[in-house]
Amino acid sequence: MVDGYPGLGYVELYEYNVWVCRQGDETALPFRTGAPPEAAIRYNGFFQFPKLADGNYTLILAQPLFFARSRIIPHVAIENGQWVQQHIEPAFDYSMGRTEEWDPEWASLWHQTFVARGKSITRIKARLAGTAARNLRISVHADDGTPSPVTWPQVGNAKVRYTGEGNTYLTDIFVAWTSGEVPTTPGNRYAVRLSDAEGNADFTPFRIQGTAENYDSGTAFKNGVATDFDLHMLICSDSDGTVVTKGIVEDFNGNLLAGWGNEWGQSFTAGGHSLAGFDLWFAHDQSWQQEAVVTIHREDRLGEQIGPTKGTKSAYQTPGSGWMAVPYGPGEVVLEPGERYYLKLQSAGMNCYLAPAASEYAEGIAYRDGAVLPRDLYMNIYEYDEQAASVVPSGPLSVWERTPLLINGAMEEGATGTGGQIPDGWIQFRLSGSPTYWFEQYGMAGTKAARLIGGAINDTVFDAGLVQRVDGLNPERTYQVRGHLASNLGISLLHWGMIGYDLSGQTANPNAATVRWIPLGGLSEEWKGWESPALRPSASGISVWLRAGTTSRSHTFFVDFDEVALDEIVLEETPSRLELY
Known part of the structure; x- marks a missing residue:
């Protein structure tokens, strides 16, 4: 599912597309979704892909025109006809999209503070209700400990965009950067600054005030003074373990068409x-429904192909244009940083849009039917920031011997209480909201268990959990993660409980692409257990993650975790199937 998340400010999604592709297939066709003109629009963001074959899948969540950064979700395992629910969070650090109200008293300087979730800001959208400023300057600033963001130092370069002037025709204002241009540290506080690029003219953004959708971890500042409302704004970051290597950083221009062609290419x-994936916008004089075959090559279009051939189908945008994307799993197309590659897309014929001048990409060249184009293709290319983990055996495991490695996986050690206590050996993490950590006799057999609780009891939505890293592991040996959870309301679209692991061993980012999350369903207060396949670390450590959250303040919701383990295992026999994790 792709659902609303009031803790980050969005309660519905519109015109989002999801592509799903099985890892390792030579001719896998990603599924597509969209809202053709005759179909009713559903704002709840629920997408269903029936009759999937067994395998390890990667998803890409993309919105074509409105500058929301695509999100890559690897390691979605489908086995034995399972029904799998995958909770997907778009790559948002902050999102407020309401346009019902604004401050009637305009000002020349506005800030919105927020807590970074990713390593780099790559997209920001703002919208004004009225303005005397012709051009808006948008920049990011890091909290330096002073109370007002007016003096906070700028991070990276600012962007300037035309506002629309006055209040007769105002629309979304987009700015974007490629990864690394505006670096951030997850968990640290920053502010987006809106100011007149040419002077001190006043303007007023749309805002949201006094609702359950207000942002929990920041606020708006007007002329340097804190307010009790939040600004209409979208902030996207590299929070999923991927980077934007080639990105669109300028508003779309519908007149920039390359002309008809069958083979399209972009070097990078x-x-x-x-x-990790790419997304591309194109036009067609007959229909938005088009198919293409994608290959990746070294150096140029005639270079050696690396990785599998992938197929894709387009999603609807307008009757004569579509949005096309392909996701890749970690390690499917291995890259060497700094080396040149070529993405080739072959179709029965279409007309690709070109990037505006400000989005020129110095590290690559676009092609149509083998001929160089004057501009790059209107597309984004995403790559995994870290190396993929080892190939390990998977399938039904027959374990001969186990050696426990996790500290206090049984959740029995540590001071108990309902005021923030957690079991010894574990570390808290929090993505949003203010859950309460409890540690009492909630366990499977009347023993202790870790509990995360929120919702109505403390009037907060939340997304948080516990993590623990085990060091000193050997990439040539085999390991397994196990765990159990139970919840008072059961797992649904509004509430979730998950167990995860990360073969890189990192503990800084729950949304990194290297974390594999397993949502565990079940009835209310029913313990649900899970075991991983055989695992091998990519270096010397594996991290174990426990996560819970809710998007509703209407009910109290909690998740209990108990009997969690990371074991070194010796198998009785080598399983017959291999998968990449």
Whole structure:
């Protein structure tokens, strides 16, 4: 599902597309979704893909025109006809999209503070209700400990955009950067600054005030003074373990068409360790429904192909244009940072949009039917920031011997209480909201268990959990993660409980692409257990993650975790199937 998340400010999604592709297939066709003109629009963001074959899948969540950064979700395992629910969070650090109200008293300087979730800001959208400023300057500033963001130092370069002037025709104002231009540290506080690029003219953004959708971890500042409302704004970051190597950083221009062609190409220089996906916008004089075959090559269109061939189908945008994307799993297309590669897309014929001048990409060249184009293609290319983990055996495991490695996985050690206590050996993390950590006799057999609780009891939505890293592991040996959870309301679209692991061992980012999350369903107060396949770390450590959250303040919601383990295992026999994790 792709659902609303009031804790981050969005309660519905519109015109989002999801592509799903099985890892390792040579001719896998990603599924597509969209809202053709005759279909009713559903704002709840629920997408269903029936009759999937067994395998390990990667998803890409993309919105074409409105500058929301695509999100890559790897490691979605489908086995034995399972019904799998995957909770997907768009790559938002902050999102407020209401346009019902604004401050009637205009000002020349506005800030919105927020807590970073990713390593780099790559997209910001703002919208004004009225303005005397012709051009808006948008910049990011880091909290330096002073109370007002007016003096906070700027991070990266600012962007300037035309506002629309006055209040007769105002629309979304987009700015964007490629990864690394505006670096941030997850968990630290920043502010987006809106100011007149040419002087001190006043303007007023749309805002949201006094509702359950207000942002929990920041606020708006007007002329340097804190307010009790939040600004209409979208902030996207590299929070999913991927980087934007080649990105669109300028508003779309519908007149920039390359002309008809069957083979399209874009060269790029790798910034990550493996390809995560791309998205591309095109036009067609007959229909938006088009198919294409995609291959990746070294150097240029005639270079050696690396990785599998992928197929894709387009999603609807207008009757004569579509949005096309392909996701890749970690390690499917291995890249060397700094080396040149070529993405080739072959179709029965279509007309691709070109990037505006401000989005020129110095590290690559676009092609149509083998001929160089004057501009780059209107597309984004995403890469995994870290190296993929080892190939390990998977399937039904027959374990001969186990060696427990996790500290206090049984959740029995540590001071108990209902005021923030957690079991010994574990570390808290929080993505949003203010959940309460409890540690009492909630366990499977009347023993202790860790509890995260929120919702109506403390009037907060939340997304938080516990993490623990185990060091000193050997990439040539085999390991397994196990765990149990129970919840008072059951797992649904509004509430979730998950167990995860990360073969890189990192503990800083729950949304990193290297974390594999397993949502565990079940009835109310019913314990649900899970075991991972056989695992091998990418270096010397594995981190174990426990996560819970809710998007509703209407009910108290909690999740209990108990009997969690990370074991070194010796198998009785080698399983017959291999998968990449």
